Each structure stands twice: as structure tokens, then as C-alpha cells.
Amino acid sequence: xxEMSIAIEIVHQAERIAREHQASRVDEIEVEVGVMQxxxxxxxHLAFEAAVEQTWLQGVKLRITEEPLAAICDDxxxxxxxxxxxxxxxxxxxxxxxxxxxxxxLLKSMVCQTPEETAES
Amino acid sequence: xxxxxxxxxxxxxxxxxAATNRQxxxxxxxxxxxxxxxxxxxxxxxxxxxxxxxxPDLPCAVLVGDxxxxxxxxxxxxxAVQAVQINTGTGCHLSAPQVSRGLDAxxxxxxxxxxxxxVGNMVCPAAFDLGEHVRVVLLSVPEGDDKVAxxxxxxxxxxxxxITKMDLADLMxxxxxxxxxxxxxxxxxxxxxxxxxxxxxxxxxxxNWLRQQRFPVTSGPA
Numbered sequence: 001x002x003e004m005s006i007a008i009e010i011v012h013q014a015e016r017i018a019r020e021h022q023a024s025r026v027d028e029i030e031v032e033v034g035v036m037q038x039x040x041x042x043x044x045h046l047a048f049e050a051a052v053e054q055t056w057l058q059g060v061k062l063r064i065t066e067e068p069l070a071a072i073c074d075d076x077x078x079x080x081x082x083x084x085x086x087x088x089x090x091x092x093x094x095x096x097x098x099x100x101x102x103x104x105x106l107l108k109s110m111v112c113q114t115p116e117e118t119a120e121s
Numbered sequence: 122x123x124x125x126x127x128x129x130x131x132x133x134x135x136x137x138x139a140a141t142n143r144q145x146x147x148x149x150x151x152x153x154x155x156x157x158x159x160x161x162x163x164x165x166x167x168x169x170x171x172x173x174x175x176x177p178d179l180p181c182a183v184l185v186g187d188x189x190x191x192x193x194x195x196x197x198x199x200x201a202v203q204a205v206q207i208n209t210g211t212g213c214h215l216s217a218p219q220v221s222r223g224l225d226a227x228x229x230x231x232x233x234x235x236x237x238x239x240v241g242n243m244v245c246p247a248a249f250d251l252g253e254h255v256r257v258v259l260l261s262v263p264e265g266d267d268k269v270a271x272x273x274x275x276x277x278x279x280x281x282x283x284i285t286k287m288d289l290a291d292l293m294x295x296x297x298x299x300x301x302x303x304x305x306x307x308x309x310x311x312x313x314x315x316x317x318x319x320x321x322x323x324x325x326x327x328x329n330w331l332r333q334q335r336f337p338v339t340s341g342p343a
Binding site for chain 1: 122123124125126127128129130131132134135212213214216244245247248249270273274277305306307308309310
């Protein structure tokens, strides 16, 4: 259940970013989860609901997308797409992969109501 | 409504502290070893055997992560090493800030190794950088020879893999070849050390590996 630690961080960051943009309302937070993080989407949704409760972001929708893996072979420098259960370089046959994508959790975007919009409407 | 593009690492707070931990440990000239495995695979026993064997020239300290109790730290007490228990409460893994506070409680001066015994868990600890220099994964024979394939992310990132409790291999009909084949698909970089704290099998290889890992840390730029 490292999803709870992740959910708490998402809420902290989203609150800060919303403040920086002087958002009066946040409707959606988009998070991209790397395959290597082994995040269970359902568990992250549940953890997020708990973490966001009693913050002013309560009710915001969490959208989770997945970032696929990419790697460079440290033996032959070949760039390839590993699978979660196989990191063998198709060129040299070694499993000495340095992961270049699919290893992070990124807060990608937020859909917010900003002061300019409030002024326009 | 307006969409704000952000692209921020959600674990950046943890990763920043991890980087600070790594610098601090490197400056102190010691090697930090993150030990990860399921509960009961023999992490504490390995330390009970390894620390005296490394000898007084290579002094060690231990940070022990557990949900509850100070039992592991108490076990290490008789070795007269600095041992700090970190209770995570309900947390299933150690985080970099917890390790940072643990390091505050240690006198790092003159140490050669800090062992970080992570919470017993084969999933969550893999996702959190603690500021360690090397990651060691233990797989004990009684857990079964199918675990490498079941927990690929932990083994993919390992710098060394210890198969522990090898004295039980025959009894448990442990298929070592299966483990090697599964590891070869994930990680051909990490040496596989066959180990038994009971018989002493693999102890020399393990200690030599540990000693070798110190060179990049101690000979690197200050």
C-alpha cells in the first residue's frame, strides 16, 4: 500500500500548484504512473479519496494514466522497450538495462478555475 | 476551466531528501546498503553474522525499519554497534526523510557501512530511494523459487541478490536454476550469492562483495 504515501504527496503538490495559480476550484488532477512503480490504480484512487478528504480539493477527480517502459542497454547502448518481466536487450541478449521511462510518478496537469476566467464570466 | 500543464515528480520531496542523504553518507566516506526482502528472509541474522565478520577495521551501524517493536534493534544490541529502530507505524516501506532522521541519531564519524534494513515487503520499498549506494535483495529458500518472477521490479533494481537459508535447499526442493533463469531475464548485472547464515556458505563472497562496493564511495571526489 505505498499508494497512500503517493496519494498524500499528490494532494500536497496539487494544493501548492493550485495556490500558485490562484485557482478557485480544481476539477481534475492527471497523474501519470510509471509501470515500474507497481501502483494498483484502484488502490491509488481509494487512497487519494482518503487523502483529499477535508482538504479544499475534496471532490476533485483523479485521472490516472500509465507510462510505458523504455530503457537503454548499459552493455551495448541499444534503446529498447522492456516488459515488466523481461529486461533482456534484443540486440546483445544481456539484461543490463537502465530505465529511461516508466519509472516515475508524474503530476501531469490540473484542470482549474483561474482568476482570469472568473473575471471573464 | 483551464488546464494547467505541470509535469512534476510526485516523489520529488522523497527524492530530494534521498539525494541529500547520499551526499551526506558519501562525504562521511561510508557505504549505505539498503537491504530489501520479504519478512523472515534473514536480514537481521545476516547482519548479526556479517558485522562481527567485517571486523573492527570496518565499523558498521544499522537503521532498522519495522512497523512495530524494537526487537530487531535489540537483537543487534549485543554486537555493540549503533542501531536505530525506525517504526513506520502502518507504513509498508522506509522513506528518505525517515532515514535522514535515523542518520541524525547516529555518529557517522569513522563508520565504514550503514546498513538500512528495510521493512519486510517485496513491493513498496522498491519504489522509494532512501539515498543508499547499493541495493541488496534477499530471497530465502523457504519462500520458494518462483518469487523472482513474481516481484520483478525489486529484482530488476538489485545490485546483488542473496539466496539465503541455502542449507534448506535440498529439503525444500528449491530449484536454483529456475531462480537463475528468471533473474537472467531481469538483471544480469547483480551477482547471485548463495548464502547460509547457519553453515557460513557464501559468507566470504558476500563480505568480499561488500568490501568491493566501498571503493567508488571512498575514492570518489569529496
